[in-house]
Amino acid sequence: MIGLFKRIYHEFHPPAPAAPSESSPPLRIGVLGAANIAAMAIMRPAQSHPDVVVHAIAARDQARADAFASKWGVARAYGGEGAYQKLLDDPEIDVVYNPLPNALHYEWTMRALAAGKHVLLEKPSADTSDETRKMFAFAEQKGLVLLEAFHYAFHPAFQRAKAILDSGELGDIQSMEVSLAVPAGALKDSDIRFKYELGGGSVMDMGCYCLSIARDLAHAAPVKVLSASAETSSAFPKIDIGTTATLAFPKRESAAEPPAGSDAQTFPATLQSHFRLPPRLGFIPAMIQAHVKVTCERGELFYYNFAWPSFYHYISVKKTDGQGRTVESRTEKCYGEGEKYGWSTYRFQLEAFVDKVRGRTPQHWYSPSDSITNIEWIERIYEATDLGPRPASTAQVFGA
Known part of the structure; x- marks a missing residue:
């Protein structure tokens, strides 16, 4: 029982990460959409990872983007019309987390890849297999990491x-x-x-x-x-x-x-x-x-x-x-x-994703x-x- 309470506490209060490497700045993550899953899937895992920082949030409503940024200490909040593209155009963003509705996975993953960003993509990868094949082919062409987030x-x-x-x-x-x-x-x-x-x-x-x-x-x-x-x-x-x-x-x-x-x-x-x-x-x-x-x-x-x-x-x-x-x-x-x-x-998944982006061999991978x-x-x-x-x-x- 003590172990259960300890694990629940760690889930909602992640320990501080180790000191980041001085050889390179941490990967900066941009989140598309202030979806409920973002808290569990990327925000809390990022808090204990020394090599990442969530740098920007984009939402269709500016007030919602501002509230998300304030709650999680995110530096930039893009809101309103064109917010998603503004985040993709941000030159300081290295990685995009895409938890948008399934029907938007293809469009905004392709746009992120076109902007030169690595992508952590919520499941399912897309609405059709043709879309999924195109996304992974484009990621390979661009030399970028694309991972469908089957965290289990x-x-x-x-x-x-x-x-x-x-x-x-x-x-x-x-x-x-x-x-x-x-x-x-x-x-x-x-x-x-x-x-x-x-x-x-x-x-x-x-x-x-x-x-x-x-x-x-x-x-x-x-x-x-x-x-x-x-x-x-x-x-x-x-x-x-x-x-x-x-x-x-x-x-x-x-x-x-x-x-x-x-x-x-x-x-x-x-x-x-x-x-x-x-x-x-x-x-x-x-x-x-x-x-x-x-x-x-x-x-x-x-x-x-x-x-x-x-x-x-x-x-x-x-x-x-x-x-x-x-x-x-x-x-x-x-x-x-x-x-x-x-x-x-999600924390184990983020560890593997960062390893892949950094050119290291992750302990597990979900392939194209x-x-x-x-x-x-x-x-x-x-x-x-x-x-x-x-x-x-x-x-x-x-x-x-």
Whole structure:
């Protein structure tokens, strides 16, 4: 319990960073939009990083930009018409953090890259796979770092869960279940997640995590969407309030290969995302779901709270015998070591991002092919639900 309070305190009161290097000034970050996620995703992590400083904020409303800058001690606040471009034109900005609505990811990431800025981009990367391919191709052409912010993958808890599966102690994966969902009442009707024209939908939001985690643990892309069903409402006919999709993933190579085309060559992974889980028994609020369950030949792994592991998580491992009886079980937790104890997923991610920009090898990376593959299969899931992919951007970016 003491550890929990300590981690929560560190999340909201990050320790002061070590003295910055005298060899080069810190990277100056500009934030596009005063989104709620900015506090957790970039502002607090930056406070404890010695090599970065959030130097500017841009918002459509000057008062909102000023309030954000005042709260966080940001030197420059751009507001009103043209604020985003003014931030990109600021020669002192090295890195742009883009947490804008999904439909604006492509345009403003391309504009940032055209302005010569590295970009930390909130997930999902864009509304279409074509947009994602263009962004990463442009980043490579410009010699700039572009990272889609799947922060969960940078945390030692997820990496430990993956290492357990990779070790082979539980045998090959037989099935997987990944769920990220919140109870009814958590999101208001006015939330941008319910706006089709802004790239809304549960698969675009929570579901993209579920898909990414399944791919990471399987070390492969899916080969087929076996089934997909979406829950909608008359208020949001084009938005999936919740989606359940089952995908076929290839099994790893084994000594005895099954016949080509056989179902024995794949395993099912069921992904659930939901904005409004119904109450239990009609009146008991549903619990937040954020877990992955992996059933293997010789046991099972259950990782609880992959989305916010710095607060609390556990990795449960059960080994079974030939009759399916549990013969050994254990629980592990990984919060980081030394000065990194209690770091949030976003803090680990920022560490890796800065290392990449500085030309160092990060301890983990989410590659362009990872981002492209993820949005490709998001599109296929939407096609299988008959809702179809989200609308592509019509923005034209000069210099891209």
